Amino acid sequence: MALQAGTRRSLVTAGLAAPAALWLLGFLVLPFLAMLVFAFGQRAPEGGYLPAFTFEQFLNLPARATAFANTLMLAPVGAMLCLVVGYPVAYYLAIRAEPRHRLLLVSLIVVPFWTSLLVRTYAWMYILGSRGLPNLLDMIGLPDIRMLNTPGAVLVGIVYGYLPLMIMPIYVSLEKLDRRLLDASADLGARPLSTFIGVTLPLSMPGVMTGTALVTILLLGEYLIPQLLGGGKVFFIGNALVDLFLQSRNWPFGSAIAVTLVVVVVVVLAIAMRIAWRFAGTRRVDLV
Incomplete structure (x- = not known):
């Protein structure tokens, strides 16, 4: 009877997990396996994929060194700016804001997601373009600053587009903070800065690492913001993939770059989880 009950529970668990497992298999594992097969092939004469087994595509990765360098430099910098x-903002929402106003303020953080990123990025193109910020500076007599089509413009777009994804994990981490720890630190004579460094910041590190990893991983595959605000001068890996798959139709080389990008994402996630566990001690930390 015990065996039958255990078997029944296992079947129920398998049945509940089957839809998610099939979804991951069909939309994550199988596409990655296809991409891995393409990465070891060759480009057909008319473009596309020609079956082969060669490491030529991986050896040719330095040809896109600029895209890798821009991505690996600007993605972490953008994530750090989002964190700063x-x-x-997350600290104010979780610690300082009145509870009756907190839901409204959090909703205002999420509101930008209701509008397409494409529309919001086009708005920044106008703001940073010749009719926007430079025109305003010229009207008030300040030196003209041209930001559009520069790495600075890309970073502005990154911070604007990904800031909510940084705020929310930190907010959740701070919102769960036991306020009695802050009161105890103050009762023991600690100054607010000492309390923040010694109590608040360490206890919020799981949220910090979650937000940083989330933003960094998404930025590694970013295409739209560099394309529009970088004007084709600031190439990310995502831009290189679009060019290889849709323009030059070099599927094997594009697949090799995509596989390399997946490896980079896994490494970033593993490092972030290790750091988060170190700061969190025995507490559970989920980055995914």
């Missing part, structure tokens, strides 16, 4: 801007 987002942490004070």
